[in-house]
Amino acid sequence: MKKIEYSEYEENIPRDDSVKEVMAAATNILVFADNTEKNLRDKLIRKGFNEEAIDAAVDKMKEAGLINDARLMRSVSEYLADKKLYGRARIKLELQKKGFDKQLIGENFNECISGVDFKENCLKLVHKKKLSEKIKDSKTARAVTAALARYGYGYVEIKYAYTRLLEENEED
Numbered sequence: 250m251k252k253i254e255y256s257e258y259e260e261n262i263p264r265d266d267s268v269k270e271v272m273a274a275a276t277n278i279l280v281f282a283d284n285t286e287k288n289l290r291d292k293l294i295r296k297g298f299n300e301e302a303i304d305a306a307v308d309k310m311k312e313a314g315l316i317n318d319a320r321l322m323r324s325v326s327e328y329l330a331d332k333k334l335y336g337r338a339r340i341k342l343e344l345q346k347k348g349f350d351k352q353l354i355g356e357n358f359n360e361c362i363s364g365v366d367f368k369e370n371c372l373k374l375v376h377k378k379k380l381s382e383k384i385k386d387s388k389t390a391r392a393v394t395a396a397l398a399r400y401g402y403g404y405v406e407i408k409y410a411y412t413r414l415l416e417e418n419e420e421d
Contacts (some may be wrong), residue, residue, distance in 0.1 A: 271303055274298065279316075285318050285322035287349075294413055318349060330362060334400065336368060337362065341354060371400075372410045378396075394419075
């Protein structure tokens with residue numbers, strides 16, 4: 250009798266799965282990295298599990314606290330603000346890219362970033378990227394302003410950074 254090999258073509262064929270199997274697969278996915286509920290569902294669907302079993306498994310995992318998009322969103326927001334020095338707008342964009350629900354972002358975003366001083370972060374970014382050295386005239390100042398805007402900073406934060414830079418230069 251010939252042994253049937255599992256092929257990548259069978260990966261997308263839905264099969265009748267038990268919730269335990271789906272939970273085991275989901276746990277294996279979560280061991281490597283936290284995932285949003287949407288990303289986890291997408292990965293399980295790509296593995297070929299049926300949607301009813303996925304729904305039941307995800308519900309059980311949410312009840313157990315293994316999937317918590319609000320907690321994960323807070324963690325990701327803090328990382329993006331503290332380590333990447335992103336501004337508000339860029340953090341929102343990155344959260345959407347990572348698969349967080351727009352409604353969840355809208356409801357919890359201000360709470361997630363409540364402890365972040367974006368004015369100081371903008372100034373830190375200017376120092377980290379040595380952008381102050383690039384400001385020579387109005388044309389290069391516009392380029393630096395555009396770079397800071399791409400990082401997600403608004404007018405108030407950028408103006409604050411420029412004001413502080415001028416103060417620092419006066420002290421030297």
